[in-house]
Amino acid sequence: MGSAEDTKPLNLSEPLLPSTAFAAPASAEEEEQYPPITYNRGNRPLRDLPFLILFLILSFSTFALGIVVSVRRNPNRSRAFVFIYDSSSSSCIPPPNSSLHDLSSIYVYSSTSVFARDLIWTFVITLLLAGPIALSILFLLRHLAKQVVYTFIPFFILTLIFLNLYWFIACQFGVSCRQSFPLVYRILVLVFFFLFIALIVWLIVSNWHRIKLTVRILRISSSALASNIALFAVLPSLVLGLLVYFAPIVVFLVLATFNGKIVPWEREDGRYSCKWKQAGWVPSYFALAIITMIWSLSAMVEAQAYVTSGTIAQWYFSMEERKPRWSIRNSLRNAFGPSFGTICFSGMVLGVVRVVRIIVDTARREDIASGFVKVLLRCCAEYFLAAFDFVNKFTINFSAITGESYCSAAKMTYELLRRNLLSAAFVEVVSARTLAGIIFVISTLYAIAVYAILKSIDDLGTETYYIAVLAWALLMILLGYFVHVLEDVIDTVYVCYAVDRDKSEVSRQEVHEVCSLLPVSRNHRTSLDSRTPFLV
Incomplete structure (x- = not known):
């Protein structure tokens, strides 16, 4: 490591970079504490086993108790209103000379309306087109990133202006809107x-000044994702697996509401009637099942990030002319094998942080936290959330690369970035916002096309707007998932670049040329002309 830097001539016109100018020579103690970091291709030991066991216990308990609630359900719950009070037995009984089957509720299903038909077909077509649209965006970002970004930025502004003017003009011509919404407002x-x-x-x-850098970041991340295009098939399959896992839990939650009995109760007029009384333990089962579902959802999100990071890391550290074999299979084996406990741990942290953030946001919107003490508690909660976001930013990416446990990965990631004076809070948020703007424009144009087609086929009036808005929302969600995957790729490439930088190596020349230009903090303004890439 030292010989490479000693033989490199010093160019005073280049700014001194952290790894060469500020990093002191590592002592023997530091080298022993921080061993060389690279992708762990060997067999990995089990990590964070207690959290894996806890997750399995919760899941097993949810399913086992779900079977119990299914067996113990009381089918008379939906017929409680027909039971009558029997004064002789002081209990509720079904009415005489009647069959419970005859007293069951009769549901009348209307025929499928034109609105439902158009809505279903719109959703089906949107689901079918989302994949090709995402692949087209990936292809354009890989080969024409500059043209795409510079084209969609003005389109984004023009789309917002068009929507603002359109609603104003449409409301002006709509009688009901014009009457309910005065002109001044x-x-x-x-x-x-x-x-x-x-x-x-x-x-x-x-x-x-960051747009040009954003273009290069998007091109690099798109190339990395395109080189592992099979992720588009594997990652959605994890979502489908989670839905299959959730299906029986949802059924158990519905059947849990059928656990209880019909009991008499005294009305205000002194007469007795019958009502349904739910079993006291049902809320506890609801809490158990909801906690399991939240944890499972968070763990699935982290598993996707783990698989993406492990696959991209193998691509990054491989020889450029050789594509790694079975990279996705190896990442899946590590994710649901030795590192599944780490994923459960990270998912638990992520789930708790999201629940706390929802509580804090709800309290802020409803102005629940009033007074000095409550405001102080809310500030502490905000600090707690920011701290966990900071720690959790690259932890799962680092664990996918090295196979370390959650706490070890969090500490080593922090030390890795600190030693190289890199930022854990800032990769390049402009890239994420640019991608969000691109999918917003595409989804809006798609919604306009849906509205025009439906208007020409079936003029449903205002319901056509509803279908177009729902199509826009669905496409935004599906393309947002694509953006989320691309953000995971950007984070992984950044961690891999930090590993390279720490060892004074260059595994991917084009990545170093881009990542060396990233600002080291949010307040630092980088210039593409004033900084040069870090080269060995």
Whole structure:
């Protein structure tokens, strides 16, 4: 490591970078504490086993108790209103000379309406088109990233302006909207959204110096994802597996509400009637099942990040002319084998943080936290959430690369970035926002096309707007999943770059040329012309 730096001539025109200028020579104690970091291709030991056992216990308990609630269910719950009070036995009994079967509720299903038909077909077509659209975006970002970004930025602004003007004009011509929404308020909303658009334009202009860097980051991450295109088939299969796992739990939750009995109760007029009384332990089962589902969902999200990181890391550290074999299979084997406990641990942390964040956001919106003590508690909660976000940022990526446990991966990631003066809080948020703008424009254009087609086929009036909005939301969710995967790729490439930098090696020259230009903090403004890539 030292010989490479000693033989490299010093160029005073280049700025001194952390790994060469600020990093002190590692002592023997530091080298022993921080062994060389690289992708662990060997057999990995079991990690975070207690959290794996706890997760399996919760899952087993949820399913075992779910079977119990299914067997113990009381089918008379839906017929409680027909039971009558028997004064002789002080209990509720079914009415005489009647069959419970005859007293069951009769549901009448209407025929499928035109609205339902159009909605179903729109959703089916959207699901079928989401994959090709995502692959097309990936292809364009890989080969024409600069053209895509520079084209969609003005389109994003024009789309917002068009939508703002369209709703104002449509409301002006709509009788019901014009009567319920006075002109003065419509003008105020129109001006407010124009000010919001002006703020977005100002943010884009103020961050224009990062656009060129964003283009290069998107090109690199798209190339990495395109080299492992099978992830598009594997990652959705994990989502389908989670849905299959959730299906019986949802059924158990429904059947749990049928556990109880019909009991008499005294009304205000002194007469007795019958009502359904739920078993006291049912809320406890609901709490157990909901905790299991939240933990499982968070663990699935972390498993996807783990598989993505492990696959991309194998691509990154492989020879550029040789594509690694069975990279996704190896990542899946590690994710649901030795590192499944780490994924459960990380999923638990992620689930707790999200629940706490929802509670804090709800308290802020409803102004529940009033007073000095409550405001102080809310600030502490915000600090707690920020700290966990900081720790959890690259932990699962690092664990996928090295096979370390959660706590060890969190500590080693922090030390890795600290030694190289890299930021754990900032990779390049402009890239994520640019991708969000791109999928917003595509989804909006798709919704406009859906509206035009439905308007020409079946004029449903305002219901056509509802179908178009739902199609927009569905495509946004599906393409947002693609953006999430691409963000995981960007995070993994950044960690791999940090590993390279720590060892003074270059596994991917094009990655170093881009990542060396990233700012080291949110307040640091980087210039593409003033900094040069880190080369050995």
